[in-house]
Amino acid sequence: MTTKILLCDDHAVVRAGLLALLGSAPGFEVVGEAGSGEEAVALAAKLRPDVVLMDLQLGPGIDGVEATRRITAGADSPHVLVLTTYDTDADITRAIGAGATGYLLKAERPEELFSAIQDAAQGRTALSAPVASRVMAHMRGARPTLTDRELDILGQLAHGLGNREIARALFISEATVKTHLGRIYDKLGVDTRAGAVSVAKEQRLLP
Amino acid sequence: MTTKILLCDDHAVVRAGLLALLGSAPGFEVVGEAGSGEEAVALAAKLRPDVVLMDLQLGPGIDGVEATRRITAGADSPHVLVLTTYDTDADITRAIGAGATGYLLKAERPEELFSAIQDAAQGRTALSAPVASRVMAHMRGARPTLTDRELDILGQLAHGLGNREIARALFISEATVKTHLGRIYDKLGVDTRAGAVSVAKEQRLLP
DNA sequence: CCGGGGGTCAGCCGATCGGCTGATGCGCCC
């Protein structure tokens, strides 16, 4: 009993790579390839695969999240295993909210991919380690709770200020700004200021 | 004939500094001080100053933009001269939209402040040089029009990616990413990635 | 047929960032 797979990724090279990889492993059969979200939705209905390997970034048209939502909308629909490069909080929660069964990072080892596909085929959730910790964090603390001071820093950050400028604006030292920033990154699940601003705006953490 | 001034800044130290500065110059009279937006609105109505010196960042409560809106709402209302630390595009346009007569940076020389206040008292617009150039840019190019490619880069930027990662994601070189980023900064009127993300989110340039 | 806009790339350099380890002071709650 082989697991029938539908690939969805806007990069032909990536699809070819996955095709070769899955073809070399027993028990898997790639029954179709989609280069866009629309195509994936159509092929999923037509080919009725066991698992859809879905990238989130799909260029023009509907994105991977929307495609996932449509694919998993019907009854007896295939399981969607998200396979993407990024593990942003927002991406993860949106994908899971859209009905994804698993969430794997492309940086994962091939063996992990194989077992994740088999898990997904049976409806079992499979998550990459970094993703799993994010999800756990969400379970524990719900949405990130920033302290007042951290929100101050975040506000200045959204103005595009540098650490030294933030320090002067808030009458504290640069070292303190960096300390706060580190904690903000931690809470928001990012590791750059741009990412922090992005998450902050999306979660409406700022006035 | 002296110019009656109302100060509005949430930092008492700043207010004291301005008070001393304006007190030392002939022709100016500080008739009141406000530490919050609400207070500024109330005092402006009560004291009827010629000019309100308004900071945009006011801590809790309504911000400087909203205070400006309310102060300039009535007939025969005082002129509001924004005096702040930052010259973000968003701040400038919001302040001007709210009815500010001038927009000065705190980094400006005191003489500039004096003449700006006198200009404002007579309804003449006074802008700091960096602010003026921003406004001009807006006049020329209307709202920033980013190319498709620039939006691609911006999208990755909002994911918090570094230049190298963006390059790999879009199959271009790091040098090209930096070139695009520079143009994006230019168009959005910022000079950091965090600022770019902030403006992008506010202008809804991203899906 | 040439100009211009858009996209691509290179190399250089100082400034900044982000991670790390470690430390102090303050208020609060059990």
Next chain:
DNA sequence: GGGCGCATCAGCCGATCGGCTGACCCCCGG
């Protein structure tokens, strides 16, 4: 009265960023 969360600060270091200059290619329109 000791733990704990929060805010503050220091110094170090490699990695990254942002600005600058200069260049090539393609396509479109005058």
